[in-house]
Amino acid sequence: MKESFPQGARAALPVVLGYLGIGFAAGVVERAAGMSYAEILLLSTVLYAGSAQFVVTSMLTLGAPASAIVPTVFFLNLRHLLLSAALAPRLSGVPAWKNALLGLQLTDETFVVASARERIRPAWMAGLNVAAWSTWALANLAGAALAGLAGDPRALGFALPAMFAGLLVLQLRGRAGVAVAVCAAAAGLAIQLLQPGPWAVVGATLIGATVGLALKRWKSAPNS
Amino acid sequence: MEIRPEFLTLVLACALATAVPRVLPLVLLSRFALPPWLLDWLSFVPVAVLGALTAIEVLMPGGRGFALQAAPLAAIAAAFAVAAWTRNLLATVATGVALYWLLG
Numbered sequence: 001m002k003e004s005f006p007q008g009a010r011a012a013l014p015v016v017l018g019y020l021g022i023g024f025a026a027g028v029v030e031r032a033a034g035m036s037y038a039e040i041l042l043l044s045t046v047l048y049a050g051s052a053q054f055v056v057t058s059m060l061t062l063g064a065p066a067s068a069i070v071p072t073v074f075f076l077n078l079r080h081l082l083l084s085a086a087l088a089p090r091l092s093g094v095p096a097w098k099n100a101l102l103g104l105q106l107t108d109e110t111f112v113v114a115s116a117r118e119r120i121r122p123a124w125m126a127g128l129n130v131a132a133w134s135t136w137a138l139a140n141l142a143g144a145a146l147a148g149l150a151g152d153p154r155a156l157g158f159a160l161p162a163m164f165a166g167l168l169v170l171q172l173r174g175r176a177g178v179a180v181a182v183c184a185a186a187a188g189l190a191i192q193l194l195q196p197g198p199w200a201v202v203g204a205t206l207i208g209a210t211v212g213l214a215l216k217r218w219k220s221a222p223n224s
Numbered sequence: 225m226e227i228r229p230e231f232l233t234l235v236l237a238c239a240l241a242t243a244v245p246r247v248l249p250l251v252l253l254s255r256f257a258l259p260p261w262l263l264d265w266l267s268f269v270p271v272a273v274l275g276a277l278t279a280i281e282v283l284m285p286g287g288r289g290f291a292l293q294a295a296p297l298a299a300i301a302a303a304f305a306v307a308a309w310t311r312n313l314l315a316t317v318a319t320g321v322a323l324y325w326l327l328g
Contacts, residue, residue, distance in 0.1 A: 014317040038227050039235075046239045056238060066234045074241035081245040086269035088253035096251045103247035108277065115270035155325035158296070161281040162303040162320025168274040169307035169316075180268050181275030188276030189283060189290075196288050201276045208272025213265045 008127025014163040015109045015128075016135045019050075021156030023136045026053050027143020033057045037144060044140035048105065048133060051198070052076050053140075076198045082205050083111040090120045098122045105129035108201075109160060112167050176215040184208030295327035 023044070030040045030053070043053055052073045059069045084103055091099055102125050110132050114120055172178055188204035258266075282300045285291055303320035310316070 014313055017317060017321070035231075036226055039231050042227060042232070042235055046235055047242060048239075049242055052238065052242060056234070066230070066237060069234060070237045070241055073238040074245075077242040078245050080242070081249055082269055083273070084246055085249035085253055086266045088250050089258060089263055089266060091250065092254045094254060096255070099250045099254055100247050103250040104243055106246045106250070108273070112270060112274055112277075155321055155328060158299060158324040158328075159317050159321050161278055161296070161300060162317045162324075163313065164274050164278040164281070165300055165303040165320065166307040166313045166316030168271065168278060169304060170311060170313065171271055171274065177268075177271050180271045184272035184275035185279035188280050192280050192284055192287065193289065200280060201273060204276035205269055205272040208275060209265050209268040212268030212272070213261065216264055217261075 003121040003124045005123045005127035005130075008124035008129075009131040010127075011113055011124070012110070012128045012131035012135075014159055014166070015113060015132045017156055018109060018158075018160035018163060019132060019135045020139045021159065022050055023139025024143035024146075025157070026050065026057075027140040027145075028147040029054065030057050030140065031144035031147045033061045035144075037141060040140050040144050041137060044137045045133070047073075048136060049073075049077055049107065050136075079108075079198055079202045079205075080106055082202065083108070087111065087114060087120065090115075090118065091122070091125075094122050102126065102129060105133050107132065109163070112164060116167055116171055176212050176219070179215055180208045180212040183211045295324050298327055299324035 026044070027040060030043065035043070035057075043056070047053060047056070055072060055076060056069055059072065084106055087106070088099075091102070099122075102122060106129075110125075110128055113128060114125055117124075168181060172181065184204040184207065187207040188200045191203045192200035278300070280287065282296045283290055283292065285293065285296060299320045302323050303316050306319045307313070307316040
């Protein structure tokens with residue numbers, strides 16, 4: 001079976017490498033912000049969102065109240081709406097409770113691995129999710145424990161952009177795909193330049209996917 | 225080794241705010257037959273996300289303004305080349321990380 005839980009866990013390998021580096025860095029700053037090991041474990045398993053954890057940590061350090069932190073995290077993670085919607089057709093017919101559990105552990109990185117498949121079996125996705133999730137928690141704890149004495153984990157963190165590049169090449173089919181990737185890249189950079197934050201990827205995705213749809217409709221229109 | 229009550233409340237509230245956009249579309253949209261144009265639109269989402277994430281990570285490390293650095297540029301170029309040549313994800317990631325580490 002190419003679609004079993006262990007196969008999904010194996011497909012998570014590039015994500016695991018990247019999470020080791022980034023999770024370690026997250027653990028270092030969380031510990032420096034005064035969180036206990038139990039709190040770091042709670043944060044990394046229950047919230048389980050890289051950028052949101054960095055934001056929570058830095059806002060706590062600045063003394064921000066929960067009434068400011070929670071809405072910030074909400075808007076930061078709103079981009080998951082698009083990712084979750086894009087996976088839905090590949091998981092149609094799956095019981096709602098299974099999709100709810102799979103969705104809980106959705107991240108940018110597990111999304112890009114999962115979206116390389118036309119159909120997703122829940123067991124495969126669970127393997128992918130659990131491998132990434134447990135790596136993330138362990139890396140956070142390792143960062144907290146080894147803060148100060150380990151070397152620079154940023155080289156491992158480069159596993160994520162390298163994986164994005166690899167998946168991009170593997171997923172590109174036809175000129176429309178290339179156009180979508182280039183448009184989204186340009187839009188993402190422009191938005192990020194004007195308004196650094198979580199909206200760059202959302203805006204770039206809306207623009208890129210719409211360009212793709214327009215190109216596809218235009219090409220498949222009858223030549224009359 | 226303890227969890228402050230206000231920290232627990234904060235994490236649970238943040239987790240709920242994160243869970244809703246993660247779960248809701250997947251649960252709701254997987255139950256209906258979506259119109260063809262929406263399926264087509266959604267099919268372009270992964271490539272768009274990948275294009276944007278890769279460009280921002282490599283050209284704007286840290287997320288604020290352009291910063292053209294040799295290590296990420298060379299490593300990502302090598303990753304693209306290896307991916308196109310081998311179509312192997314693990315070889316791509318290994319090449320990218322190794323080159324980034326050597327140059328960084």
